[in-house]
Amino acid sequence: MTRKVADCRRTPSEINCSLTIIGEKEEVVRAAAEHAASSHGHDDTPELREQIRTTLEDETAPTGMEFVQLIEFKTSRPDELSRLMDEWEERTGGKRTATRAVLTHDHEQPDRYYEFVEFPSYDEAVRNSHLPETDELSQRMRNLCEGEPTFHNLDVVRAEAL
Known part of the structure; x- marks a missing residue:
């Protein structure tokens, strides 16, 4: 199973957050929701978690290795x-x-x-x-x-x- 990535750099924020979370889909959703609540002031709701799910990307190999x-x-x-x-x-x-x-x-x-x-x-x-x-x-x-x-x-x- 391909691991998933939640990357705060893809969503502009007032604090210019650069956190990236990588793992299995549901553990990334949980961690990203907790981070969104603790660092960005969002409420950890089912709607937020669903929004996070829609923004997850597949982890890819490191770029720049030729x-x-x-x-x-x-x-x-x-x-x-x-x-x-x-x-x-x-x-x-x-x-x-x-x-x-x-x-x-x-x-x-x-x-x-x-x-x-x-x-x-x-x-x-x-x-x-x-x-x-x-x-x-x-x-x-x-x-x-x-x-x-x-x-x-x-x-x-x-x-x-x-």
Whole structure:
């Protein structure tokens, strides 16, 4: 079942509210009605809840994700690698173009990891890779891996929230 979205930015208000509520339909209706009453001064009535139901939209996948880099590597030092990633995030704040990263561990192959890094575009990924901090991270990451990491550059064909 597709989750629903209630977004206050779609309805002008005196307080310029920017709250977005996402979830199953009836839980979003309940939360949005409670928010409308507590923050916007509306009465939580059956009519208000019906009006909210008519304005709900389906949740969609995040926009702006056109390119993903998949990095495959093997390491027996995941804690050190995690600290390295935290350091890179701190040092590249405001400069990096990566928008999200997901690190995964392979159940069947101990020490095998895959990281998905999302970018708005291939060009932004290239720009990110040219950051001095990214180059340094890459060198230090190689020292923590058994063998060379494998990089896969992937254009996003389809993305949806499920």
